[in-house]
Every structure is written in structure tokens, then in C-alpha cells.
Amino acid sequence: MVGASAGATGSLPRLARLPETGPSAPRVAPPALLEAAVVTHGLIAPEYWRLVLDAPAIARTVEPGQFAMLTVARGEESWPVLPRPMAIYGWDRAGGRIEIVYRVVGEGTRRLTRWSCGDRIVTVGPLGRGFVLLPAAQRIVLLGRGIGTCSLTALAGVAAARGIAVHALVSARHSDALVGGEAYRAAGAVEVREVVDTDGSSGVGPVGAWLAENCRTGVDQIYACGSDRLLRLALEMARATGTGVQVSLEAHMACGLGFCHGCATGHPGLVEESPLVCRDGPVFRHLPSAPVA
Amino acid sequence: MIAAPDLRVDLGDLPLRNPVMPASGCFGPELGDLIDINRLGAMVTKTVFAEPRSGNRAHRLAETYAGMLNSVGIPSRGARAFIAELLPRYRNWSPPLIVSIGGLTVGAYLEIAERLTRVAGIAAFEVNVSCPNLEAGGLEIGAEPQVVEAVVRGVKERVEVPVFVKLTPNVTSIAAIARAAETGGASAITAVNALMGMAVDWRTRRPRTGTAMAGFTGPAIKPVALRCVWQAAQAVAIPVIGVGGIATVDDVLEFILAGATAVQIGSATFTRPDTMVRIIAALEARLSDEGVVSVRELIGALRTDSPSATVPMQAG
Ligand SMILES: Cc1cc2nc3c(=O)[nH]c(=O)nc-3n(C[C@H](O)[C@H](O)[C@H](O)COP(=O)(O)OP(=O)(O)OC[C@H]3O[C@@H](n4cnc5c(N)ncnc54)[C@H](O)[C@@H]3O)c2cc1C
Ligand SMILES: Cc1cc2nc3c(=O)[nH]c(=O)nc-3n(C[C@H](O)[C@H](O)[C@H](O)COP(=O)(O)O)c2cc1C
Ligand code: FES
Numbered sequence: 001m002v003g004a005s006a007g008a009t010g011s012l013p014r015l016a017r018l019p020e021t022g023p024s025a026p027r028v029a030p031p032a033l034l035e036a037a038v039v040t041h042g043l044i045a046p047e048y049w050r051l052v053l054d055a056p057a058i059a060r061t062v063e064p065g066q067f068a069m070l071t072v073a074r075g076e077e078s079w080p081v082l083p084r085p086m087a088i089y090g091w092d093r094a095g096g097r098i099e100i101v102y103r104v105v106g107e108g109t110r111r112l113t114r115w116s117c118g119d120r121i122v123t124v125g126p127l128g129r130g131f132v133l134l135p136a137a138q139r140i141v142l143l144g145r146g147i148g149t150c151s152l153t154a155l156a157g158v159a160a161a162r163g164i165a166v167h168a169l170v171s172a173r174h175s176d177a178l179v180g181g182e183a184y185r186a187a188g189a190v191e192v193r194e195v196v197d198t199d200g201s202s203g204v205g206p207v208g209a210w211l212a213e214n215c216r217t218g219v220d221q222i223y224a225c226g227s228d229r230l231l232r233l234a235l236e237m238a239r240a241t242g243t244g245v246q247v248s249l250e251a252h253m254a255c256g257l258g259f260c261h262g263c264a265t266g267h268p269g270l271v272e273e274s275p276l277v278c279r280d281g282p283v284f285r286h287l288p289s290a291p292v293a
Numbered sequence: 294m295i296a297a298p299d300l301r302v303d304l305g306d307l308p309l310r311n312p313v314m315p316a317s318g319c320f321g322p323e324l325g326d327l328i329d330i331n332r333l334g335a336m337v338t339k340t341v342f343a344e345p346r347s348g349n350r351a352h353r354l355a356e357t358y359a360g361m362l363n364s365v366g367i368p369s370r371g372a373r374a375f376i377a378e379l380l381p382r383y384r385n386w387s388p389p390l391i392v393s394i395g396g397l398t399v400g401a402y403l404e405i406a407e408r409l410t411r412v413a414g415i416a417a418f419e420v421n422v423s424c425p426n427l428e429a430g431g432l433e434i435g436a437e438p439q440v441v442e443a444v445v446r447g448v449k450e451r452v453e454v455p456v457f458v459k460l461t462p463n464v465t466s467i468a469a470i471a472r473a474a475e476t477g478g479a480s481a482i483t484a485v486n487a488l489m490g491m492a493v494d495w496r497t498r499r500p501r502t503g504t505a506m507a508g509f510t511g512p513a514i515k516p517v518a519l520r521c522v523w524q525a526a527q528a529v530a531i532p533v534i535g536v537g538g539i540a541t542v543d544d545v546l547e548f549i550l551a552g553a554t555a556v557q558i559g560s561a562t563f564t565r566p567d568t569m570v571r572i573i574a575a576l577e578a579r580l581s582d583e584g585v586v587s588v589r590e591l592i593g594a595l596r597t598d599s600p601s602a603t604v605p606m607q608a609g
Contacts, residue, residue, distance in 0.1 A: 032326075033567060273368035
């Protein structure tokens with residue numbers, strides 16, 4: 001599984017929307033619809049592709065943890081019907097470009113690989129409510145697994161630029177699937193720990209010990225994406241130390257804007273509909289023991 | 294200079310500046326950030342229920358060949374929140390607002406109609422009868438002509454604006470249901486809602502959506518929707534709004550020829566959020582090119598005489 005998906009959160013502790021206003025509210029600008037020209041597109045590791053798009057209206061306002069919807073259908077084609085949600089991995093505001101890193105998993109991402117330079121992709125973004133850096137934060141931990149790390153890389157850059165010490169864990173099945181390490185180092189993270197399943201370093205034991213050690217010396221917030229197991233570790237740490245946790249969730253999406261109701265996190269039996277990942281998230285915070293801020 | 298073609302159509306007492314509008318559940322005020330909603334012929338809300346409903350569990354969406362499945366299950370925040378929070382957001386735009394209403398019993402339709410009657414800013418209601426009927430073991434409300442007629446008559450008695458009825462294609466005779474809606478007092482028929490479909494992941498041995506069965510929509514259902522529009526238009530005198538698989542201006546012209554007075558766009562808005570406004574521009578251009586003065590000339594103008602009567606058969 002690619003990420004802590006909405007389908008799986010039923011078994012996780014309650015997650016809540018980030019605040020609407022105040023210092024721990026995410027910054028959200030209205031999204032734009034554009035036909036973004038492909039600037040660079042290529043394989044960066046087996047199954048992993050990097051796509052740079054000319055998308056000034058998105059690059060201007062995007063914040064860490066936000067995403068875009070990329071239409072897979074080309075030209076006049078009317079299918080694949082559903083566009084694909086992709087985290088905005090990085091951006092160049094002045095140059096008007098956004099960067100996406102994706103893994104080929106099914107029909108849509110397989111088709112995405114066929115886009116070449118100059119082609120125009122119908123793109124909507126920035127979407128959703130992203131990660132929030134607390135005003136007084138000095139040290140944060142980022143936990144990402146597989147392609148889930150793509151939601152976190154931009155946060156590292158913004159945090160480091162503010163003088164916040166970034167400790168990043170990059171987890172994957174095997175070394176070819178480690179994404180984001182380079183981006184973290186380039187962003188100025190003080191520690192990048194890369195762990196894999198093949199040598200056991202990504203196990204709950206070693207990762208839990210690393211996290212505990214970090215938290216012992218004081219962490220202001222833990223950010224997670226891409227794995228229920230990492231999220232669970234983060235929540236355990238939150239319970240033990242009171243550290244706040246923000247997590248980015250995944251869900252199947254159609255509109256990305258909040259009107260189709262396809263992406264609800266889904267706790268059946270409630271009277272009220274559970275939060276929509278696209279509109280209320282994708283970043284949620286853990287409640288109630290450790291409110292953000 | 295040649296005058297621009299006339300795109301205006303009438304849905305009974307409701308005049309539209311052009312025949313293109315969104316399908317229920319595939320549109321919301323959020324789209325106003327991306328497209329000019331004032332260009333649309335009308336606006337259509339997601340189905341509103343009298344009381345809050347949470348909808349189904351994840352996954353609610355899956356992709357299929359040339360289409361999609363949804364098992365959203367019509368979550369609704371109920372009439373009160375709709376009036377207080379959602380409805381005012383549509384006041385930013387001028388096209389008439391069509392409010393889709395639903396229920397799980399005949400009484401529930403009457404209740405939502407009562408709660409929304411005389412609420413300002415509603416130009417028409419679209420009664421969504423593709424809801425499971427709790428009084429009939431989950432059979433769709435829209436599957437039985439007598440139930441449809443009772444729902445429509447009851448809603449019609451309670452509201453002061455035109456009432457449209459959106460039919461389910463999952464019935465034996467769409468013509469019989471359309472006639473029942475007309476007898477009940479409907480001003481127009483919308484055809485059709487989602488087909489019932491299903492997708493299975495054999496690796497996990499699970500359905501791909503949270504509920505095993507889901508609504509099948511998108512380009513793949515167009516032939517079925519077109520056939521339903523054709524049958525409904527033959528059966529009733531009131532206008533028909535065509536919906537199902539429309540993604541291009543050609544699709545729109547096909548539905549209009551088959552008998553649709555107006556069309557709704559659903560899944561294609563997901564593929565490209567500006568599909569509706571592009572289609573409206575393309576429709577104007579296409580009618581100009583074809584020398585059609587008014588789109589109304591084409592409604593139901595499908596030729597069903599034998600083409601061999603006019604076009605000689607090729608030998609061999
Ligand atoms: C907010 C968000 C950010 C994401 N960021 C990235 C990223 O940066 N890089 C990356 O590689 N992937 C990312 N994903 C996951 C990515 O959207 C899916 O891997 C992708 O949609 C799969 O498409 P496919 O056509 O190859 O697979 P298919 O299996 O053919 O997809 C079928 C349908 O299921 C949906 N689907 C399948 N898996 C997922 C999933 N894990 N999440 C959401 N929808 C899914 C597809 O969108 C499509 O509608 C993100 C998802 C979300 C919700
Ligand atoms: C995600 C989704 C949600 C929908 N919600 C509703 C709804 O609330 N009420 C309704 O009458 N139809 C609903 N529909 C059906 C559409 O209005 C339309 O009838 C159907 O999708 C066929 O049109 P299309 O092929 O253009 O999508 C929904 C369809 C989709 C895909
Ligand atoms: S994807 Fe449509 S509401 Fe979230």
C-alpha cells in the first residue's frame with residue numbers, strides 16, 4: 001500500500017482538521033486550473049519518475065503538504081475519467097515551476113509516463129490544507145515511507161529556511177525505493193536517516209528507538225505520511241511525550257475540491273459524514289491528547 | 294454578420310440561456326474558483342435529504358474502462374445546513390439553481406419538499422428517485438411507476454416551482470416510469486442516473502469499492518443513457534434532460550437529436566473541470582458552422598426513416 005489511506009484509518013485514533021484560523025492554521029489560496037507544460041520528465045529510479053511542470057499559478061501560492069490533480073486523459077480523450085492526486089514535491093516560485101515525484105502503480109501512472117517535454121497536462125492546484133509549522137518550533141521530525149515522503153520534502157525546505165532543525169526518516173521496502181533523501185539533504189535537514197525492509201532497519205524496533213531518542217531531546221512536532229505503521233509509532237510517541245502529530249492521508253479522489261464526496265475518510269455509522277481528505281485534509285492532526293499549538 | 298446561434302431552451306416554465314448544466318453530485322460552488330459558472334445554463338446541487346446522512350465507507354471511487362464507479366451513498370448535511378450554509382453560496386451566480394432532493398420513503402420526499410418550499414433562490418427541484426426504498430426492501434424508489442407518481446404528486450403539491458424527476462436506468466421500462474412522472478405532474482424528466490455496476494480486485498478478493506455495488510458513470514454508459522433519453526422522449530410530452538457519459542459537443546448534439554431539450558455533465562467535469570464551459574463554446578461554434586439558427590430545431594430531430602431511401606446502397 002502506498003500510504004496511510006482513508007480506507008485504513010478506521011482503526012487509527014481520531015484525527016481532526018487543522019484549525020481554521022490562528023498561527024496553526026494552514027495557509028490556503030484558491031486553486032487554479034491550467035494546462036501545464038511538461039518541462040522535465042524522466043525516470044529517477046526503477047518505477048519512480050520525476051515530473052517538472054510549468055505552472056506559475058500553482059507555484060505562486062503552494063504550501064508544503066498540498067497537492068495537485070493531474071488529468072491522465074490526453075488531448076480530446078475523455079478517459080481515463082479520473083485525474084490523479086499527486087503531492088507537490090517541490091517548487092520554484094520565481095520560475096513558476098512545480099515538481100512531482102511519482103511511482104508507477106497502475107493504469108493512470110503508467111499513462112503519465114508517456115508525457116514528454118512540451119506536452120500540456122490539465123492540472124488543478126494547489127489543493128487541500130497542508131502542513132503547519134508552529135511559530136515557536138525549533139526541532140521537527142519527518143516520518144515518510146515510500147512515495148509518501150513526497151508530501152514531506154517541501155516542508156523540510158521551508159522549515160530549514162526558518163532555522164528549524166529537521167530530522168527526517170526515509171523508509172522503503174528496498175534501497176531503490178528510497179525517495180526524498182537527496183531533497184532533504186539539499187533542503188538542509190540536520191539528519192536524514194534512510195531505512196529499508198531488506199536489512200530490517202525499517203522495523204518498528206529500530207525506528208521506534210530512533211524516534212524515542214529524538215523525542216527525548218525535545219521535538220516540537222512530528223509529521224508523517226505514507227505508512228500506518230509509522231503513524232502508529234508517532235501517535236505512541238505523542239501519547240508518551242505530548243508531542244503533536246500531523247499526518248497526510250491518501251484517498252481515492254474525483255474532484256479534489258470538496259463537492260463529489262468521494263474521498264471521505266469513512267467511519268460508517270456516524271450521523272455526520274467523516275472529513276473529506278481533499279478539502280479538510282490531506283493533512284490532519286491527532287486529537288485529543290496533543291492539540292497542535 | 295451572421296447572428297450567433299440561439300442556444301436558449303425552455304424546460305417547461307423554466308427558460309435556460311443554453312442547454313448545458315451540471316449533473317447532481319458532480320458540481321459545487323468550489324468550481325467557481327476554476328470556471329465561470331455564469332456561463333452555465335443552470336446549476337444543480339447534490340441531492341439533499343431532510344435529515345443528515347453520513348454516506349458510505351471508503352473506498353468510494355474506482356476507475357473502470359472508459360468510466361468510473363462511485364459508492365458515495367449520498368451523504369447530506371440535511372435541510373437545515375443546506376439552507377443555512379450551502380444555498381447562500383450559490384447566490385454568487387446568475388444561472389437558475391435546481392435543487393436535487395432525495396428520500397428513503399415517500400414521506401421523506403414530502404418532508405424535504407416541505408422544508409425547502411418558499412426558500413428563496415430555488416428555481417426548480419429535481420427529484421432523485423434513484424434511492425433505495427426502505428419500505429420496499431431496498432428496491433429503488435424509482436423502480437415502481439405508482440411510487441414515482443405518488444412522490445412527484447406529493448412534491449408538486451408542496452412546492453411552487455417546477456419539479457423535474459431524475460430517472461434511474463435500472464428498470465425494466467423507463468417509458469412507464471417517465472409516464473408515471475408526467476402523470477404525477479413533473480415539468481421535465483432527467484434521464485439518467487448511474488447504472489448499477491461493480492468492480493472486483495481478484496488479488497485481494499474484495500470489491501474495489503466499500504459497498505460491493507456502485508454507480509457506474511462516464512463515457513462507457515453513453516449508449517445506455519442515449520437509449521433511455523430516446524425512450525423517455527417517445528413516451529412523454531414534457532421535456533427530457535439527457536445525462537450519462539457526455540464529454541464532448543458531439544455527445545451533446547447526439548442527445549439533443551435523440552430528444553433531449555437540455556443536457557447535464559457529470560463525470561466529465563472530473564476529467565477536466567472546464568468541460569461544461571468548453572462544450573457551451575463549442576456548441577455555439579458548431580451550430581454556426583452547420584447553419585443552425587436555434588438549437589431548438591434539433592431537439593428530437595433524429596431521422597429514423599431508412600437511410601437507404603435517400604442514400605443509394607453501394608454495390609458489393
Ligand atoms: C493527497 C495525495 C497525494 C499523493 N501524492 C502522491 C505522490 O506524490 N506520488 C505518488 O506516486 N503518488 C501519490 N499519491 C497516490 C497516487 O494518487 C496514486 O498512486 C495514484 O492515483 C494511482 O494511480 P494509478 O492510475 O497508477 O493506479 P490505479 O490503481 O490504476 O488507480 C485506480 C484509481 O484508484 C486511485 N488510487 C489508487 N491508489 C491510490 C492511492 N494510493 N491514493 C489515491 N488514489 C489512489 C487512482 O487515483 C484511480 O482513481 C497521492 C495521493 C493523494 C490522495
Ligand atoms: C461522484 C458522483 C456523485 C453523484 N451524486 C449524485 C447525487 O447526489 N444525486 C443524483 O441524482 N445523481 C448523482 N450522481 C449521478 C450523476 O448526476 C449522473 O446522473 C451520472 O453520473 C451520469 O452522468 P455522467 O456519465 O455524465 O457522469 C452522481 C454521480 C457521481 C459520479
Ligand atoms: S475528491 Fe471530491 S470531495 Fe474530495
